Amino acid sequence: MAAHPVDEKLPALEMATSGLQHVAAMYAGVVAPPLIVGAAVGLSTTDLTFLTGACLFTAGLATFLQTLGIWKIGARLPFVNGVTFAGVAPMTAIVASSHDKSDALPVIFGAVIVAGLLGFLAAPFFSRAVRFFPPVVTGSVITLIGVSLLPVAFGWAQGPDPKAGDYGSAAHLGLAAATLVLVLLLRRFTRGFVKQIAVLLGLIAGTLVAIPFGATDFGPVADADVVGFPTPFHFGAPQFQLAAVLSLCVVMVVSMTESTADMLALGEIVERPADERTIAAGLRADTLGSALSPLFNGFMCSAFAQNIGLVAMTRIRSRYVVATGGGFLVLMGLCPTAASLIAVVPRPVLGGAGIVLFGSVAASGIQTLVRAGLDRDNNVLIVAVSLAVGIVPITEPDFYHAFPETARIVLDSGISTGCLTAVLLNLLFNHIGRGREAHDVTHPMEAGEEIAVAH
Numbered sequence: 001m002a003a004h005p006v007d008e009k010l011p012a013l014e015m016a017t018s019g020l021q022h023v024a025a026m027y028a029g030v031v032a033p034p035l036i037v038g039a040a041v042g043l044s045t046t047d048l049t050f051l052t053g054a055c056l057f058t059a060g061l062a063t064f065l066q067t068l069g070i071w072k073i074g075a076r077l078p079f080v081n082g083v084t085f086a087g088v089a090p091m092t093a094i095v096a097s098s099h100d101k102s103d104a105l106p107v108i109f110g111a112v113i114v115a116g117l118l119g120f121l122a123a124p125f126f127s128r129a130v131r132f133f134p135p136v137v138t139g140s141v142i143t144l145i146g147v148s149l150l151p152v153a154f155g156w157a158q159g160p161d162p163k164a165g166d167y168g169s170a171a172h173l174g175l176a177a178a179t180l181v182l183v184l185l186l187r188r189f190t191r192g193f194v195k196q197i198a199v200l201l202g203l204i205a206g207t208l209v210a211i212p213f214g215a216t217d218f219g220p221v222a223d224a225d226v227v228g229f230p231t232p233f234h235f236g237a238p239q240f241q242l243a244a245v246l247s248l249c250v251v252m253v254v255s256m257t258e259s260t261a262d263m264l265a266l267g268e269i270v271e272r273p274a275d276e277r278t279i280a281a282g283l284r285a286d287t288l289g290s291a292l293s294p295l296f297n298g299f300m301c302s303a304f305a306q307n308i309g310l311v312a313m314t315r316i317r318s319r320y321v322v323a324t325g326g327g328f329l330v331l332m333g334l335c336p337t338a339a340s341l342i343a344v345v346p347r348p349v350l351g352g353a354g355i356v357l358f359g360s361v362a363a364s365g366i367q368t369l370v371r372a373g374l375d376r377d378n379n380v381l382i383v384a385v386s387l388a389v390g391i392v393p394i395t396e397p398d399f400y401h402a403f404p405e406t407a408r409i410v411l412d413s414g415i416s417t418g419c420l421t422a423v424l425l426n427l428l429f430n431h432i433g434r435g436r437e438a439h440d441v442t443h444p445m446e447a448g449e450e451i452a453v454a455h
Contacts, residue, residue: 003149004234004271004272005270005271005317005318006077006078006270006272006275006317006318006319007319008317008318008320009318010318010320010321011425012318014276015318015324016324018233018316018321019321019322019323019324019325019326019327019328021254021325022080022307022321022325023080023325023328023329023332024034024323025080025307026080026082026304026307027200028086029083030055030059030082030083030120030304030329031052031055031056032088032350032354032357033083033085033088033091033153033299034048034054034055034083035048035052035350036088036149036152037051037091037092037105037108037299038051038052038433040078040091040092040095040096040104041095041104042101049336050228050234050297051297052236052256052336052351053228053230053332053334053338054230054234054296054297054298054333055082055083055298055299055333056291056329056330056332057230057296057298057330057331057332057333057334058230058292058293058297058298058301058333059080059081059083059298059325059326060118060326060327060328060329060330060331060332060333061289061292061293061330061452062081062286062293062326063081063082063321063322063323063325064327065081065285066079066081066258066285066286066289066303066328067079067319067320067322067323068323068386069281069285072280072284072285073202073280073281073288073432074281074282074284075090075263075267075278075279075281076281077263077267077272077274077282077319078270078307078311078317078318078319078321078322079262079266079304079423080303080304080410081285081286081301081303081304081320082288082301082302082304082329083298083301084258084300084301084302085358085361086145086255086258086300086302086415087147087248087251087299088152089148089415089416090247090250090251090410090413090415091108091299091417092250093247093408093412093413094107094108094111094244094247095108096412102199102235103236103257103314105297106235106236106237106238106239106246107240107241108367109233109239109292109294109297110238110244111245112241112248112290112291112294112299112300113242113289113291114240114245114248115245115249115251115252115285115290116288116290117254117291117419118249118252118253118287119252119287119290120248120284120287120291121225121292122256122287123280123283123284123287124280126260126280126283126290127164127260127276127280127283128149128276129345132426133253133257134372134395135369135371135373135428136369136373136374136382136383136424136426137257137382137384137386137419137422137423137426138254138257138258138261138367138368138401138432139346139366139367139368139371139372140365140369140382140386140387140390140419140422141254141418141419141422142362142364142368143161143366143369143384143387143390144363144367144414144419145362145365145386145415146358146359146360146361146363146364146365146419147362147391148390148394148414148415149354149361149412150355150359150362151394152354152358153350153352153354153355153357153358154351155172155351156176156347156348156350156351156354157172157176157347157348157351157354158172158348158351159347159348159351160346160347171213172215172348173348175206175210175213175215175346175347175348175349175352176184176349176351176355177352178206178352178353178451179202179203179206179338179348179349179351179352179354180202180207180352180355180356182201182202182205182206183198183199183202183352183353184250184277185357186198186202187199187356191261199353199356199357199442202349202352202353202356203345203349206348206349206352207346207349207352209343210344210346210348215346215348216344216345216346218297218344221337221344226336227334227335228335228336229334229443230296230298230333231295231297232295232296232297233295235297235299238294240250243410244406245411246410247410248300250415251415251416252290252300253419253423254415254419255286255348256287256288256302258303259283259302259303260279260282260283262303263279263303264279264307266311268315269311269312271309271317273325278289286301286303286393288345290302307322312397317440341425348411373406377408378430379429379430381424381425381429382422382430383422383424385425386425387418387422388420388423389414389417389418390414390415390417390419390421391414391418393413393417394414397412400412401410403414419435
């Protein structure tokens with residue numbers, strides 16, 4: 001009997017080129033979170049390069065776990081795993097609340113480990129409780145992720161140092177605008193592989209344009225080693241703070257919700273529908289990968305949904321192709337020179353590309369909300385209030401200044417507060433009470449429904 005396309009092993013050359021294409025499609029997304037968090041901590045260029053390489057390395061390990069699987073761990077579907085954007089805002093909130101910035105990363109790593117282990121234990125139960133996280137909830141949260149991260153792109157566009165005299169200068173903004181326009185043109189007038197890596201090409205071109213203006217520093221590449229290894233606990237042993245743990249447990253719930261929707265969608269695309277057992281196994285891979293990631297200085301991992309679109313477009317459904325991509329990620333993580341290339345990119349160039357990247361996340365959330373049944377008053381209220389609560393820390397950063405600092409780690413994250421609000425309101429309006437009508441309930445995403453989530 002012929003192997004299912006998911007289990008098919010392609011010729012070596014096709015396996016390698018297709019795997020590289022998956023890496024190219026998600027590369028910009030996997031390096032952005034360590035850049036954001038590392039910049040917030042104030043890491044040196046060397047440590048920022050190290051953190052980026054560590055995230056590439058752990059993304060490769062998590063991808064192996066998801067695609068190849070062991071025991072009851074891994075969906076064994078063509079999933080690419082990497083650092084989730086959902087954790088960026090809470091992690092930067094943890095950094096902001098830390099008196100000593102050198103303790104911020106150990107606190108984050110400790111919280112990710114606990115959230116990952118708890119998620120691993122909860123995976124089989126969560127696969128059955130997904131009905132409490134319908135599109136009206138996931139759409140609201142995904143939209144908030146994009147909206148919360150857009151200010152980061154705007155800050156990048158103005159320059160690397162807010163205290164510098166040229167911060168927000170016409171030259172910096174012009175470089176960001178040029179990168180943004182280039183990415184848009186590539187997305188509009190190219191096809192296939194080039195279109196998939198438009199953001200990456202935009203970063204490269206923007207960096208080259210910045211050279212004559214002296215905005216590009218190649219020092220990190222010159223100083224980086226060709227071969228290296230993400231030394232365990234490079235930034236210190238994990239620290240465990242209750243507020244940080246609670247904040248990232250909320251992120252883990254969001255991540256598990258997104259991954260479940262992704263598995264349902266991908267299962268239909270590859271013609272191997274994801275049942276409850278597959279979803280539980282996939283969630284175990286996500287959560288175990290997240291729990292192990294901090295050992296090598298990485299962050300929380302989840303499925304990259306843009307790669308689902310790549311599977312649908314190319315019709316290459318082999319999980320071994322994606323596992324090959326995971327191998328490339330591991331190799332990049334073991335080569336600091338390769339990881340250091342991203343540190344060369346000027347902040348305004350990252351800002352221009354970030355507008356597309358983060359804006360796409362928000363747009364994906366809106367796409368999910370369109371399918372959430374907003375013709376129902378209950379769902380409109382859920383979206384309206386959860387978005388409003390989630391946007392509070394963005395528009396009024398000091399809104400919760402009178403609260404204890406431990407509480408502010410959660411409250412200052414629009415993702416956390418917005419998600420909790422959406423879940424509770426969905427329970428109130430769509431699940432609690434005898435008087436509700438059956439047609440008022442927004443059901444969770446069914447297998448076969450389109451999902452478009454950008455990380």
